[in-house]
Amino acid sequence: MSTSRTPTTVLVLGAGMVGTCTAIHLALRGHTVTLVDRREPGRETSYGNAGIIQREAVEPYPFPRDLATLLRVAFKRGADVNYHLRALPALAGPLARYWWNSSPARHARIAQAYARLIVHCLTEHEALIQQAGADDLVRRDGYRFVFREASTMREAVADARRFAESHGVRHAVLDSDALAAAEPALRRRLAGGIHWLDPWSVSDPGELVARYAALLQRLGGRVVQGDAASLRTAGAGWAVGTGTGKVEAEHAVVALGPWSDALLRPLGYRYPLFVKRGYHRHYTGGAGPRLTVLDADGGLVIAPMQRGVRITTGAEFARLGAPPTPVQVPRAHALASELFDLPRPVEPEPWLGARPCTADMLPVIGAAPRHRGLWFNFGHAHQGFTLGPVSGRLLADLIEGAAPVVDPAPYAPQRFG
Numbered sequence: 001m002s003t004s005r006t007p008t009t010v011l012v013l014g015a016g017m018v019g020t021c022t023a024i025h026l027a028l029r030g031h032t033v034t035l036v037d038r039r040e041p042g043r044e045t046s047y048g049n050a051g052i053i054q055r056e057a058v059e060p061y062p063f064p065r066d067l068a069t070l071l072r073v074a075f076k077r078g079a080d081v082n083y084h085l086r087a088l089p090a091l092a093g094p095l096a097r098y099w100w101n102s103s104p105a106r107h108a109r110i111a112q113a114y115a116r117l118i119v120h121c122l123t124e125h126e127a128l129i130q131q132a133g134a135d136d137l138v139r140r141d142g143y144r145f146v147f148r149e150a151s152t153m154r155e156a157v158a159d160a161r162r163f164a165e166s167h168g169v170r171h172a173v174l175d176s177d178a179l180a181a182a183e184p185a186l187r188r189r190l191a192g193g194i195h196w197l198d199p200w201s202v203s204d205p206g207e208l209v210a211r212y213a214a215l216l217q218r219l220g221g222r223v224v225q226g227d228a229a230s231l232r233t234a235g236a237g238w239a240v241g242t243g244t245g246k247v248e249a250e251h252a253v254v255a256l257g258p259w260s261d262a263l264l265r266p267l268g269y270r271y272p273l274f275v276k277r278g279y280h281r282h283y284t285g286g287a288g289p290r291l292t293v294l295d296a297d298g299g300l301v302i303a304p305m306q307r308g309v310r311i312t313t314g315a316e317f318a319r320l321g322a323p324p325t326p327v328q329v330p331r332a333h334a335l336a337s338e339l340f341d342l343p344r345p346v347e348p349e350p351w352l353g354a355r356p357c358t359a360d361m362l363p364v365i366g367a368a369p370r371h372r373g374l375w376f377n378f379g380h381a382h383q384g385f386t387l388g389p390v391s392g393r394l395l396a397d398l399i400e401g402a403a404p405v406v407d408p409a410p411y412a413p414q415r416f417g
């Protein structure tokens, strides 16, 4: 089995942002790559997100530790968080570890490892955007946090100043007047805003993945439909059943986003994974924001996109496959309508997706501890759309045995045993 730079064969399971970028980085280095998904590329989580390439997101979201927030969550008072009571017993273990990892000292250490990936997000996307001819989907003028409460704004501005000093993240603080001038469609006065100047926004996230998958094909990679659950060892490598028959390869990469756990468990890996589900719906007919807006006190995002203004909700703690309970969607729409005129829903039902989360807020990138030729690239939580290209590069480095783009140790699968 090769871990050198001699050309090898690789099956990449999962054609979301993470799997597609992994496949591209392998194909760019001359390896023979087959990207396998049960659907077309970019039709699941990577389709329905808020489309922000989040250069500012140098710290992952910690578990809330203040009583006021915990009570609001417990009583399901906000639009930002919902949960299914029935899901809580299974979630208790990973959530307890998530809470433990969210202590200020541990979170600070984790954030350092997180930022080392985030700092590469723009340059890594840019290279693929240019090769994929996807410039028309991307805006490079940042996005805004807006604040109803002066106290929330004060805390966020302090964080923004910290991120500027520690990670070079650029921002501009907008007072109430400046925000009203920047977003003329705003219906009411707010305390103010932060304009993050570095992030990019994508007007159709699923289409960006589709363009990246087309790039992969131009590079000689294959994109096929198949079920990752059919993965078996075959000789010294791996095989999976696809619509065009069995495909064998020396290496296999699990990049199944929120479905990764379903493949891992039969292989004997019990990782502290969980999902934070999220909904979106598009609205037309009124006047939305110029730039994507995060309503920091409401806990929702309002993103101008190709199909209309996409409103995305916060987190829903539920089983991955449990029926949709989109109670946050009307709450989010009511809050968004206080800010902008967004009268007509586009889809009859909201879209539902699931952020693939780990208990230590870091993705899982590296070699499977107990299976030769098996590799993991999943668990990117709130920022998988942002991190797909750099994670793909890092895993390609590891498969080749090349010098890694960043120190891979914090993301190593072994940390979970």
Ligand SMILES: Cc1cc2nc3c(=O)[nH]c(=O)nc-3n(C[C@H](O)[C@H](O)[C@H](O)COP(=O)(O)OP(=O)(O)OC[C@H]3O[C@@H](n4cnc5c(N)ncnc54)[C@H](O)[C@@H]3O)c2cc1C
Pocket (backbone or CB within 6 Å): 013, 014, 015, 016, 017, 018, 019, 036, 037, 038, 039, 040, 041, 042, 043, 044, 045, 046, 047, 048, 049, 050, 051, 052, 053, 054, 226, 227, 228, 229, 255, 256, 257, 258, 259, 277, 278, 279, 280, 312, 313, 353, 354, 355, 356, 378, 379, 380, 381, 382, 383, 384, 385, 386, 387
């Ligand atoms: C509401 C919401 C807003 C978000 N906003 C942002 C944002 O603004 N910026 C950001 O960076 N991130 C955002 N995220 C997070 C981001 O969308 C995810 O982290 C990212 O899409 C995960 O990508 P992935 O490739 O790991 O998973 P996915 O995109 O889900 O890809 C996994 C693939 O595996 C395939 N698959 C699953 N099971 C099988 C099987 N058995 N056989 C074959 N194929 C299979 C699926 O079809 C899918 O295509 C948001 C998420 C949500 C839900």
